[in-house]
Amino acid sequence: MVLGWRRRSTGHGATKKQPRDLDMEALIPNHFLCPISLDLMKDPVTLSSGITYDRQSIDTWLEAGNFTCPVTNQVLRNFDQIPNHSLRRMIQDWCTQNKHYGIERVPTPRIPVLPMEWGAESERNKRCILENGTASVLAAAFDSFATDCIKRNATVCEEILSALSWMLPAFDEEAHKYLGSQASLHGMVWFLKMSDDLSVKQNAILALKELLACHDRNKHVDALAEIGGVNEVLFDFIREKISPTITKASLRVVFYLISSSSSSSSSKSSEKIKSAFLEMGLVSILLEILVDSERGMCERALGVLDSLCDFQEGREKAYANALTIPVLVKKIFRVSEMATEYSISAIWKLCKCASRQEERVLVEALQVGTFQKLLLVLQVRCGDENTKEKTTELLKLLNPYRDGLECIESVDFKNIRRSF
Incomplete structure (x- = not known):
């Protein structure tokens, strides 16, 4: 059987003086033809059996419930379809060379969307x-x-x-x-x-x-x-x-x-x-993260640290670490509103629940500039009502310890000895 692409005579270009034009045709190489449809392949793909088919034809075959290779009749080990780029480029070159026969170049196919990617391709698909x-x-x-x-x-x-x-x-x-x-x-x-x-x-x-x-x-x-x-x-x-x-x-x-x-x-x-x-040792790890991390990481770490300060054992670990108060104060206004709320909440818990032996935490908070930052929180109306209440209470707790203390910038704690 000879398969070819015949150029038809159209319009006024065909005359009786050129009868051979009617029989001119471009023979399609057999390896360019899909074994299923016997048409020129537009998107050749190779199965696990090693046979190449046009994607549309083999998709139809597999979707009909067939599990074998149409040519070899072997049971397919998997249904992966590997694009045959070399063959597709050969077909495109052949189409270009024979365009005078009226053959249109096979377009480069779009990479198909895998089933797992349907939803990720667009919000409409996902919805x-x-x-x-x-x-x-x-x-x-x-x-x-x-x-x-x-x-x-x-x-x-x-x-x-x-x-x-x-x-x-x-x-x-x-x-x-x-x-x-x-x-x-x-x-x-x-x-x-x-x-x-x-x-x-x-x-x-x-x-x-x-x-x-x-x-x-x-x-x-x-x-x-x-x-x-x-x-x-x-x-x-x-x-x-x-x-x-x-x-x-x-x-x-x-x-x-x-x-x-x-x-x-x-x-x-x-x-x-x-x-x-x-x-x-989670408290130490959280403080290490807070020293130098981006916004999202800081917010999550502060949330965990604030929760750990809800009970005595957690506060004891925080009191024992020299970085706790300086880092928490530094994060006020430095990251986000959420980070500011978590920082104030943690400082409030540590100061409010401090025993007489742990009152040094209030002095330390003043020394790293907590009082000034808390005043600024109230001034710019930062945070929700709960945060404002904690800020006001913190100011009252810190005020008796202000006399005789020199307040320093909260960024100046690089030389504080770490406990880890």
């Missing part, structure tokens, strides 16, 4: 996918695979977490229910501890952060606290700073864990978790 309950379906699938065996089903669970990562933070109540199951929590923690892939760790910690951000986080805190090694892995993520995204998410997860106290059981879990983090 459509979420509105149809995709997040809850994927969360339910993750729960099922994790319940069966997270280690055996690790590959598919990784793909599910990857798909869920671009749906954040639009999880619905049903998705939270499935991700909050004991099996799902164990699965996410397993990835945090065992996976060597940084992207998998990131997807797991982001899903965990989103789960604990919901209004009903207390029951999840109780379940998570019972999983061995979770405190250690979160602490390592914060200390090692292997990725800004992972560190920020870990700080937020720790914040949710230690600040959950609306029920008696959650309060006990929260106290247990706080003690574990304090014994590992």
Whole structure:
């Protein structure tokens, strides 16, 4: 069979004096033809069998439920379609060389969007996918695979977490229910501890952060606290700073864990978790982060430090570190309004709860310029009403210690000896 591209006579250009023009044709090389459609391939792709097809034709074949290579009849090991760029360029060159036969050049195909990227390609796609309950379906699938065996089903669970990562933070109540199951929590923690892939760790910690951000986080805190090694892995993520995204998410997860106290059981879990983090040296690590970090990291670190100052053991660790007050004062007005509120709140807790042996913290606060900054907070009307109340109370606490003290700039604490 001879396959060719015949040039047709059109308009007034064809005359009886040129009869051979009617028979002129460009023969298409056989390896340019799709084995399925027998047409010139526009987007050649190669399957695992080694045979090349036009993408549209092989997509139709696979979507019909076929699992074999149409030419060899072999069962395909996978359904990956590798673009054959060399063959596509050869086809384009051939089209250009034969354009006088009326052959149009095959355009360079657009890179197809993978299923996992549909939602990430546009907000419209993402909204459509979420509105149809995709997040809850994927969360339910993750729960099922994790319940069966997270280690055996690790590959598919990784793909599910990857798909869920671009749906954040639009999880619905049903998705939270499935991700909050004991099996799902164990699965996410397993990835945090065992996976060597940084992207998998990131997807797991982001899903965990989103789960604990919901209004009903207390029951999840109780379940998570019972999983061995979770405190250690979160602490390592914060200390090692292997990725800004992972560190920020870990700080937020720790914040949710230690600040959950609306029920008696959650309060006990929260106290247990706080003690574990304090014994590992979290206060020192947070202060080290605060000395030189960007805005997002500072806000999260200050939030955790403020929460740790809610109870005596946390305050004792803060009192014992020479950097605590200078760093907290420095962050007022230096980062953001949220950072200012966290800093004032932590200083207020440390000063208000200081015993007679710890009254030096008030003197230290004055020496690094706290009084002036607090006055400025009231003057510029920074923060909410709660922050203003704490600021006013702090001024009253500090005022009796002002006589005879020389106030210095809060930036001048480079030579203070660190406790770590």
